[in-house]
Amino acid sequence: MIDLIERFEAFTTSVTKAYKCIQKIKLTETERMGLKASHVMYLYYLGKNPEGLTATQLCKLCIEDKAAVSRTMVDLTEKGLVKPVEIDSGRKYRTKMVLTAEGNEINKQLNQVIAEAVSQASSNLSETEREHFYHVFFQITDHLEKICDSLQQK
The missing domain is CATH 1.10.10.10 (Winged helix-like DNA-binding domain superfamily/Winged helix DNA-binding domain)
Structure with a gap:
């Protein structure tokens, strides 16, 4: 926790x-x-x-x-x-x-x-690091949006 x-x-x-x-x-x-x-x-x-x-x-x-x-x-x-x-x-x-x-x-x-x-x-980021960062960041953002959407439905 x-x-x-x-x-x-x-x-x-x-x-x-x-x-x-x-x-x-x-x-x-x-x-x-x-x-x-x-x-x-x-x-x-x-x-x-x-x-x-x-x-x-x-x-x-x-x-x-x-x-x-x-x-x-x-x-x-x-x-x-x-x-x-x-x-x-x-x-x-x-x-x-x-x-x-x-x-x-x-x-x-x-x-x-x-x-x-x-x-x-x-x-100071390589292209691979940059791509990985955006991939992970967009996944987190998408999940946060889903959480917000579910809160609005309650």
Whole structure:
């Protein structure tokens, strides 16, 4: 039992530390660009999907609720970084959003920051170690999601 508790402590402390470091990197870099840290994943996924994404798709990808996605899309639209593919006032959550030319440029800058951070953070790992880490980490994450899903059903 003690071993499980110690693994819990080591795992949660490490995940929390990694999350806080990621947030600090996002905050530092986005402030420099006049953005918010919360914008990063939206810009990332929109850049990865040039055909556009709906609010519903962004909710799932960014792990955010509809209100947060809506607020962020308004903010990014006002900054000229995203735009709707087509205007359809009756179907707000089905309208696909895409990056503008300026949004694409910001996304390229963010991707450079991401690539550099990932490279530095994992510089001492071999490719085999990296693959093993992600394999194990994704298994743990999947199991934790199943536990959360079962809790919601109770």
